[in-house]
Amino acid sequence: MLASFKEYWRTLIQELQQGWVGLHLVLGVAIVSRFIHDLISNPTLNKSISEILIAILLGLYLRNSIGLGERVKPGVQFSIKHILRLGIVLLGLRLSFQDVIATGVTSLALVVICIIIALLLAYAAGRIFHVPARLAALIGVGTAICGNSAIIATAPVLEADDEEVSFAVATITLFGLLAVLVYPLVGHVIGLSDHSFGLWAGTAVNDTSQVVAVGTIYGEAALDVATIVKLTRNTLMAPLIILFGLVYSRVWNRKMSTKATEAAHLNIGKIIPGFVIGFLIMSLIRTVGVALGFLPQSVSHPGNLQFAADILKALDEVSKFAILMALAGVGLNTNLASLRRIGFKPLIVGTCVAIVLALFSLGLILFTPLGV
Numbered sequence: 001m002l003a004s005f006k007e008y009w010r011t012l013i014q015e016l017q018q019g020w021v022g023l024h025l026v027l028g029v030a031i032v033s034r035f036i037h038d039l040i041s042n043p044t045l046n047k048s049i050s051e052i053l054i055a056i057l058l059g060l061y062l063r064n065s066i067g068l069g070e071r072v073k074p075g076v077q078f079s080i081k082h083i084l085r086l087g088i089v090l091l092g093l094r095l096s097f098q099d100v101i102a103t104g105v106t107s108l109a110l111v112v113i114c115i116i117i118a119l120l121l122a123y124a125a126g127r128i129f130h131v132p133a134r135l136a137a138l139i140g141v142g143t144a145i146c147g148n149s150a151i152i153a154t155a156p157v158l159e160a161d162d163e164e165v166s167f168a169v170a171t172i173t174l175f176g177l178l179a180v181l182v183y184p185l186v187g188h189v190i191g192l193s194d195h196s197f198g199l200w201a202g203t204a205v206n207d208t209s210q211v212v213a214v215g216t217i218y219g220e221a222a223l224d225v226a227t228i229v230k231l232t233r234n235t236l237m238a239p240l241i242i243l244f245g246l247v248y249s250r251v252w253n254r255k256m257s258t259k260a261t262e263a264a265h266l267n268i269g270k271i272i273p274g275f276v277i278g279f280l281i282m283s284l285i286r287t288v289g290v291a292l293g294f295l296p297q298s299v300s301h302p303g304n305l306q307f308a309a310d311i312l313k314a315l316d317e318v319s320k321f322a323i324l325m326a327l328a329g330v331g332l333n334t335n336l337a338s339l340r341r342i343g344f345k346p347l348i349v350g351t352c353v354a355i356v357l358a359l360f361s362l363g364l365i366l367f368t369p370l371g372v
Contacts, residue, residue: 015078022075026083029059029328030321050217052327056180059331068332079329084209085275087322090315091227092282094220096290100283103228107199110361110370111233114203115240118144118357125349134160136349137244138168143353145237147172147207154241170342171350173334176210179354184217194221196365202229204361206354213327231276286312 016023036058037051062068068076092100119140126136138160142151148169155165183205187197201214201222208230215226289295295312296302302309342350365371 012082015074015082019075019078022072023078024075025062025072026076026079026325026329026332029055029062029332030325033058033324033328034321050184051324052213052216053180055324055328056177056213056331059328060334060336061331063332063334064336068335072332076329076332079326080209080333083322083329084212084326085278087319087326088208088212088227088231089275089278089282090319090322091224092279093286093312093315093319095224095228095283095286097280097283097287100228100280103225104232107202107229107232107370110199110203110364111229111236113364113370114357114361115144115233115236117360118353121353121356122349125352129345129348131345131349132164134158135164135167135346138164139171139346139350139353141240141244142168142172143175143206143350143357144233145240146234147176147210149207150237150241153237154244157241157244166338167342167346170339171346172206174339174342174347175350175354176206177334179205179210180213180217183214187218187222194219195225196371198222198225199229199365199371200358200362201226202233203365204358205230208234209326209330212323213330216323216327227279231279234273234276237273 033051033055036054037049040049119137122136122140122143123133125131126133126139131139137158138151138154141154142148144150146153151165151168151172154160160168183197183201187200192200197218198215198221201211201218202225205211205214205226211226211230212223215223286295289308290297294305294308296305296309299309299313299316
């Protein structure tokens with residue numbers, strides 16, 4: 001374990017050294033987005049456009065009008081991968097451990113049902129529109145679990161080729177981008193509470209970065225719930241990947257290749273992603289700190305713990321800005337021209353899965369005890 005930890009930090013430092021140029025661009029987009037947000041906000045009417053949405057749109061504009069040089073790309077990837085996880089980990093300091101566990105446990109049934117529905121929909125739509133089984137499976141797992149991360153992790157187990165992976169990633173990216181724009185609007189139109197919207201975003205939006213974006217745009221309380229539910233989904237990725245490998249070898253009567261077997265075994269040791277553990281640790285620190293009296297129950301009413309409250313507030317601001325940088329990176333990383341390669345049939349499969357899952361999840365939240 002110590003060797004793995006050292007290897008992780010060695011890799012992290014190498015990626016940071018390679019990505020410092022791109023990180024400057026990501027930082028610039030984040031700062032400009034916050035400036036525009038403050039400029040157009042109207043405190044009197046309590047109306048403004050989210051800085052997250054501004055960052056994504058500004059990043060999209062820069063990527064697709066000017067382009068992204070090769071020296072910049074590693075830094076953009078670093079922000080999406082590592083800075084987003086930092087922001088999520090620090091989010092744990094806002095929540096009590098009991099609330100995190102309670103929300104995760106109560107949403108587990110909702111998450112499992114939605115995963116099953118997404119996978120069945122992808123399989124059925126793939127059969128109807130004659131999409132290759134591996135591509136349909138990748139779209140299904142990307143929608144059901146963890147977006148692009150799940151696709152990339154599952155591909156070796158299914159022995160998918162590069163074209164199938166790129167089609168699946170492009171499909172998930174497209175619908176995730178649409179979710180960022182559409183979900184908050186739908187939530188406000190039908191009057192969803194922050195809790196209900198957080199459940200909806202956490203179960204129906206694809207990638208972790210997209211869930212964070214959608215939750216942040218709707219509100220802090222919605223972000224808290226959406227993050228917990230999404231992290232609950234993430235913990236199910238490894239068991240699902242192993243299951244996919246078993247089904248693939250049985251149904252197609254094939255012996256898994258060495259590479260596929262190694263990918264499946266690798267995921268057994270990663271049942272809970274590291275940043276999920278970090279999030280839980282931060283939440284536990286907040287809970288224990290409040291219980292022992294060295295952290296305030298509320299940052300806005302710290303009592304005689306003003307210094308501790310200031311530290312918590314500062315770390316919360318770091319979390320918010322880290323998420324802002326990461327979502328700026330998402331915009332910069334999205335090449336709309338590449339989405340044209342998706343093709344009609346995979347797009348139809350993705351559309352069916354995304355729309356039906358969104359409606360099914362919303363129905364469960366509004367009309368069953370699972371949404372409580």
